[in-house]
Amino acid sequence: MINLGQLRREPDVVKAALARRGVPTETMDEILALDVEHRSLLQEDERLRAEIKELSRQVGDARRNKELDAAETLTQSSRELGDKERVANEAVERVAEALNSRLLMIPNVPDDRVPDGVDEEDNVEVRRWWVDMDQGAPFPTFAEHQRVPHWEIGTELGILDMESGAKMAGSMFPLYRGAGSRLLRALGAFSLDRQRDDYEELRPPSFALTETMMATGHLPKSADDMYAIERDGLWAIPTGEVPLTSIRRGEILNEAELPIRLTAQTACFRREAGSAGKDTRGLLRVHEFDKVELFAYCTPEQADDAHADILRRAEELLQALGLTYRLLNLCTGDLGTASAYTIDLEVFSPGVDRWLEVSSVSWFRDYQARRASVRYRTSDGKIELVHTVNGSALGWSRVWAAMVETYRQADGTVRLPDVLAPYLGGDSTIRARAS
């Protein structure tokens, strides 16, 4: 949630910044008008309530002094005020509700580093990386045997079975098999092991309550993108960010314990409702995938470092895996609702000849913390909202795709990099199963 106080104090600054994200100025003016109305109604209601409280006190006193007639008169007028107060209170609640529901739809104020743009076409490439780039190697040219899409490799080697997945759960639910399944497990373990000295590893629930989804900003805006289990009031998490951000919800932390850095691998569920029919081959876009998330609660001063650290770790993984990747600074049109600044990492997938998003490293400023009410006490006793930062390291389905394509050999086998060998039982070559 954006800072209403800031909107009041410097409306033009906030309006201008949000206009970059396509929020009409009129919407903000509407919010400001509701805010004024809300406060004036609130004052009236509170005045009435103060009066009722005072009268009630007098009733008590009168009763104690056995002044029963006076008590009765006071009770009478307090009762009348009570009727008025009920009406006043309803008006306050109605306006508060209207104000709040509008406020919840407002995205975060973008950082100055965020470039203007309407969609992903306008994201700004920050840099590219490929093996031996430092040694002056040119951007890789991929061999013919690497130009095979992963869904074909998957079928050929018996490691990815989209048809059986669809039989079980519908299309876009992948089924990994044999060495394919093992590779997925290896990638997750490889990443978690690399974070373990600095990030506490968690294994959170895969479902979350509506309030939890509100905290991260996924609700109310993205309800259509998520799976809901209505009977139990639960939502399937679209990312580990959801449980991680809420772990200290409603708490006041000590400045000394910040930054709090957490990591978790979770399944991520996405309906992909808005993108029906697009990029549906293989693992390009799936309803369920595993992802390791890195997360930090921190002070505003620590936020830049926390963001850089997560980005660095995501990059180090891609470098260790030897994948070609690039960094994009997301433009205003492509930025997630809650984010103030996001760097995406995309791997190059030679078989499908495309860049695939595998990580999003975002700084949320205090937007999520305000919704989730996560604050901290500074050393001089003041209470401030924390900042939240998170990023994937990494989303494995697309990494898996890029891996099998990048490492496909001329003989059709897939020879995976040695760093994964310990996680693959020492055997890092995937061959077709003799059947």
Add this chain to the structure above:
RNA sequence: GGAGGGAUGACAGAGCGGACGAAUGUACCGGUCUUGAAAACCGGCGUGGGCUUGCCCACCGUGGGUUCAAAUCCCACUCCCUCCGCCA
């Protein structure tokens, strides 16, 4: 799924219709004492909101209700603990 007990400030824990935003202890902050620290003593110490910055309002798991007045009474729900059942 069934039966019972519980949920109060950072923590522990009292309060169970009227001056209770809440005793007390611990923790924390400031001071006295001390070479320093500890102990002792003194003082302070919840969060959010509104405005006329001194006051007012809200909050005692959540939501409703009763009442002139609710942490306190009633109803529903959620979560935690104990026991029984079922179960990977």
